[in-house]
Amino acid sequence: MSKIIFITGASKGFGKLWAEALLQRGDKVVATARNVAALDDLVAKYGNNVLPIKLDVNNRNEVLSVVSTIEKQLGRIDVLINNAGYGLFGTTEETSEEQARLQMETNFFGSLWVTQAVLPVMRKQKSGHIIQVSSFLGLTAIPMLGVYNASKFAVEGLIETIGLEVAHLGIKTTLIEPNGFATEWAGASATQTSAAIADYTPVREGFAKSGENPDTWGKPEATVAPILEVIDSATPPQRLLLGKIAYHAMQQVYTQRLKDIENWKEVSIAAHGH
Template sequence: MSKIVLITGASKGFGKLWAEALLERGDKVAATARNVSSLQNLKDKYGDNILPLKLDVNNRSEVFEVTEQVEKHFGRIDVLINNAGFGLFGTTEETTEQQARDQMETNFFGSLWVAQAVLPVMRKQKSGHIIQISSFLGLTTLPLLGLYNASKFAIEGLIETIGSETAHLGIKTTLIEPNGFATDWAGASAVQTSSEIADYNPVRAAFAESGENPDTWGKPEATVEPVLNLIDNQNPPQRLLLGKIAYHAINEIYTKRLNDIQEWKEVSIAAHGH
């Protein structure tokens, strides 16, 4: 049986790639974007199996209206791929108030509004799968991405909580945590802080050098099969890392964190007081 999938941020990158893969295998896709003309080629090819819809996830009322449209059009929503978001590059000190608010508005609040809009549909169905695109930077950090890191740490806590609140209703949640991939996330889709403080130049230089190795960046096409498998799995994981950089980095970091926890075990327990 084909699935009904709602994908936000489907104009390019992972969103468009996965939308086409789902359509190609016969699923029906509601694809949202700020600019729906970017989805015309998929509409031309897949006809009524795709419903392109204009959506700015920062607009909460629009999110609810669009979600209602999707349910009326297809009759249900089996899977949400909550994908809309962008990267903000620059040190924390250099980030303006507006840039910080914009980053959280889209990456965190935008994802929250979409989840809140879809949950009533899935509760009524007593089924559904919320797939949230996070990042391995929701589990660790890189310099020059402080607000982006923070937005993904926040979304990790939100989606994990939704999973614990809705499991008894047949609703599943998964956080997808990619490392860097060769999409335009770090290019045209990214925002840069405007002012640069010279004291941070060594950090900038080291960051730039780390990105020069082509092996750092995963191939977007390689994610298609894992994501389709995730959607089809009856017992999906709470978290799915995508990419070898993410796997090795998080494996190393969590091993160190567990070691630190054990090393300070007695102090932690004594702090309870009884």
């Protein structure tokens, strides 16, 4: 049975790739983007199965209006894929107030506004699946992406909490946590901090060098089958890492975290006071 799937940030990258894969198998896709002209090829190919809508997720009123339109025209929303977002590159000290606020506005608040707008529809249905594109950098951090890391840490807490709040209503949540992929995320969709501080040159150079190995970057098309599997699962995971870099990094991070927890166990318990 075909599903009605609402995808934000569908003009390029993961959003467009997944939208086309869903359309190819017969699902109906509401594809939103700030530039809807980028969706013309999908409309030409899939006709009425795709509903292209202009949407800036930073505009809460526009988000509410779009969800109302979807409900009126299609009657339901089976799956939300919160994909809109971008990367902000530079050290944390170099990040301006405007850049930091806009990063959080899009990556965190944009996801919040869309999820809040969709939840009433899913509550009425007593079903639905919220798939949030996060990052493995919502679980650990690397330099040069401080505010981006923070935005994804925030998204992780948001969606995990919502999952606990809506489980009894038949609504599921999944956090998708990719490592770097060869999409526009680190290119056209990225923003750089402005003034470079010389003291951070070694950090900047080390970061640039880490991305020189082509094996670091996953192949976007390889994510299609895993995403379809998550959408089709009766028991989807709360979290899904995408890519071998993310898997190995998180295995190491959690091993060390558990070690630290156990090493400091007595101090932690004593801090309770009784």
